[in-house]
Amino acid sequence: MRRRVVITGMGAITPLGHSVAELYDAQIHGRSGVDWISHFDASTFPTRFAAEVKNFSLSKFLPNAERYRDAGPNTLFALVAAKEALADAAIPTNLPRERFGIYLGNGDGASDFFNLVAAIAKASLPDRTVADVPTFTEAALRTFDPGHEYELEIHTTAGQLAQEFNLPGPNFTCQTACAASSQSVGEALQLIRQNDADIMLAGGSHSMIHPFGVTGFNRLTALSTRNDSPCKASRPFDLNRDGFVLGEGAGMVVLEELEHARKRGANIYAELTGYGSTADAFRVTDSHDEGRGAIACMREALRDSGLDPAAMGYINAHGTSTKVNDQVETLAIKNVFGEHAYRIPVSSSKSMMGHLISAAGATELIIIVMAMRKGVLPPTINYDTPDPECDLDYIPNTAREKWVDHVLSNSFGFGGQNASLIASRFKD
């Protein structure tokens, strides 16, 4: 008999607030968190808006915030979401810790744009294509901040979390672009099932709202450039969608082996019943045009959960608001669920909070668990003009009351790495 795994705590810091409660409230009221970029002067960038975490200061959440003065947003957001999730799970102080680990989907840190670009400029030779390495090295060594450079290393976030919250079990960090935190939750589920741990803090944290991040996505023409109406820019499945909107933040869940949770009388939010991971194996720049990897991924999650496709009550789509993703994802959902696809409400949380990249999957898992508990499914906002190629029920613009027992969340990463999660109402 396979070990069962339940969700016993959740935490989130997102463009829609500093807690799970604020996130879900904004989601069911259709509030957008998108606005002009304030983290840096983006006034001449092709895209000038994003969904930023507002009014953030670590000292609001941690008494020892000074310890993290060198930390970048990935670590800061992760600390806050982890703290909420652990408090929510009401972990007793005397709980044995050795089988309590972390699996984090985490992005690259934000490079020191100003000192790096200035050092390259200083070293640039007149012909403009080469830099003099010794000049660069000398400038970099003089201007880069050691604390900041260290904190850019991707493993530091999960390491700091283990220290801060005393979680000495298995400690993993993964980076599968936009799929990272669905993957981290899915693999944490497997670690518990396979008896490597009894309880795991799993999720993701990421900010790419920095000059290199916006530059990179703008060059890929992946971002919306609807600079005249930022709040309208993220419009998944709408005919006039033109790209995704960057978001930032962190989402964390506490996953726990069922008997472990029962023994300590933990509050059980839901059971995590299915996980799929596949690769498109197609192109690094585009998803497979018939959704091959996405189809296999949802099917794998269904198989893992043992559910009939007709049992699925709601799908939280990857739904990025790019032309290709939303069309291919629609195709894939129809392929997997057949005629039933038209009866499943599908919506995209990204219409309100943007795309949290490595933090997207875990944050969206939290939303679907809340939706299942409260019986209210969040809408897709900015859905004005139907796209004939996207013909499912996207819960347009207004939340819907519906009691569902099984919910699915999709995450598809740049490069073709896919992850799907299924959560189910907990039943003995």
Added chain:
Amino acid sequence: MSLPSRRAVITGSAALTPIGNDPAAIWQALVDGRSGVATIQSFDASQLPCRFAGEVRNFVAKQHFSNKDPKEKEAGKGLRKMARAIQLGLVTSKLTMANAQLERGQLDATRFGVEMGAAMMAIELPDLVAAAKISSNGQPGQVSLADWGAKGIDTIEPTWMLKYLPNMPACHITILHDAQGPSNTHTGGDISGLQALGEAFRIIQRSQADFLLAGAADSKLEPIVQARHNLFFPFTRRREEPERSVRPFDRDRDGNVLAEGSALFAVEELEHAQKRGAAIQAEVVGFGAAVDVQRNGSGLARAMRAALREAGISPADVDHVNAHGLATRETDLWEARGLREVFGPNDPPVFAGKGFVGHCSAAAGAVELYFSLLALQKAALPGSINCDHPDPECRVHVHTGVPRALRTPYVLKLSFTDLGQCAAIVLRRWE
């Protein structure tokens, strides 16, 4: 284990390392005690405090891709858009498939997964020269975002970002070999390679795939990454004799050098391997992971004990420990305490690969494990180098000198990060 366990064997392997790019060359260097650490050749390192590194030599990625095969041709064309770590990983994947005697299309694509370890990749300077000149006068920190946004951005290659994403080694590998099964990229720092292999082992056990390419690739041979690491990495202060500069567990050790490399393993379900008549190189029999939050060795011991327990063996059954051996004062003491806790006074000999290659970072665990995989196949453990005066405070026995015959079929490999995140793997020689 609560699941009926399927067994996972290694049926192919390959590595690109500072001591060689094929098994024969690598084994010869190990037996000869020849270090690959040298003065940096790939760029002008004159302003770096430490000019030593472990570089992969004679690596021309393009040579590995035939123009006759359309998929290889496409991969060859794409090399320009791949940072060196991605190129190393992709080429190693090709060598590993060849070593496993597998042609493309021979495996069920949906049961073929990829688990890679990787790290943040350094931007190559030329990529940003034009944009930097447009928007900065070169004075510290002075960059005009207005100019960058208006004119600089347009000078940057459209797929610039994809050249450096840590998940790209895995993505390119899935594409080249049509691997559509489970796919992940581990970015846990120095333990990434072992975690990739450990997770591949778990995926085979739970029957989510029958075959995976698992390993890691990393390169720290770019000016940006070298400069950055000089601000926090524990570099050796030695300025002469690069080949003697990295000295794990030696009394006179004082740090490490950065390196590059990649190693991949074909991890296959035992019956699947036997059915196709694969040559089995070793079996993966145990995996454990933990965090040594107190930095006293107890967490390292927990990871190692978990791996030994799963392997169903006692510490006395281990032929040798393939150590992390970072060669800094503090970490070798830390590691020795962990080993002592598990093995007691009758500890098996220790092998420390970093003396040969330096620190391959995210690829370190995989590259070093590759050395022990060769040792299992040759039934001999090469001597570690530069441990001329074993530190009496590190209560471990580093095997040095001529290769010693294997006594038992098991090796335990340990890796850990500066923050105490650790992973351990046990391999069994296939007999």
